Amino acid sequence: MKYPYWLCALTLVVAMQASASIRQAPEPELRDLMQRTVAEAGSFQDRFDAEVWLLDMSTRLKRFMPDAGERLTLLRLVHQEASKAGLKPEWVLALIHAESHFDRFAISSVGAQGMMQVMPFWKAELGRPQDNLTDNATNLRYGCTILSYYLKKENGDINRALARYNGSLGKPHYPAKVLGFWQDFWYVRP
Template identity: 45%
Template sequence: MGSARRLFRYVLSAAVLFGSASGFAGNQQYEPMAASVRAALHTAVADAAAPRLLIADPIERQRWLEAMSRRLEKRIPDRDYRIDLLTSVHYEATRAGLDPQLVLALIQVESNFRKYAVSTAGARGYMQVMPFWVEVIGSPGDNLFHLRTNLRYGCTILRHYLDIEKGDLFRALGRYNGSLGKAQYPNLVRAAWERDWAWPKQHLAAATASSPAN
């Protein structure tokens, strides 16, 4: 019994470590949506403003960036690229009404921070976005392997699912992963969020703020 529990813990740890290689990458399902919803989502993914850390206090801003950079260093050794990624994650998550640490955890589980990750279902990039979203809410030529584009789509989609589920993060994560109603994927993201990306001034709870497009 003890060996079985150890094996289960190993499988969960490997899933978090190796991301999409473990079969937990996103497989969002196409669902018909109202024209107004599509228009709002299109507006959200079309925003190309320069990313910045949306933390008012400059000392706190630097503390967050340095702390997250240290946590990410083993996965992304290039400091300049690491800072660019973290700044972009914070900006896109915040503008979508999401906790940036939640998004970092989701990226860890989905792709293990591999920019060119591709799942068996065809999901792409850091946040493992399914290509059909480009046709549904994007523009021709949108490249899901592009850093900002991938993060913008991923955060917009997760915000959309949170709105559908009225703030229920468990169900929203299930939709994002294509495993609605199953506990394994939401629990993996929650575990990574609390273990690897928690920040003292952030509450580990589902974000409920409305997206800028609403």
């Protein structure tokens, strides 16, 4: 359902005023950063959806990434790449939570790299040896594409798709961990 822009803006202003009595008003730099991030977030249906999702997820992500600019940039990328791949952005956040705890320089014991722990052999498979898997945009593009492929291969079964992503098909531990993070930290009620 589409709401007129003025109604959304009014609702947001009233909500911000009500919450201002509970917490301190955001710093002007953060407000400016949020406005720029929303303006660049083309994967959302409308500006209001972008503002609500980005603010909600930024608050949840703060414990892992204290820098607001870094958080908002990552969230915009997550939403963009997940949407492009037909995935729920919150699933991608849960997977990143499980794989790297939002450490873009994470390297696993088997050599997987970046936030989504992508195996470097994919660069050779794609003929793109120059790609940097610790670059969040690159890592998210690879990881979301891989997860989307496995989700389609498994006919929408997220448990099996996650197990394939992790290389642990037939073992329930990894999908349970990711979906646990999704339910406990990243789930958004409709």
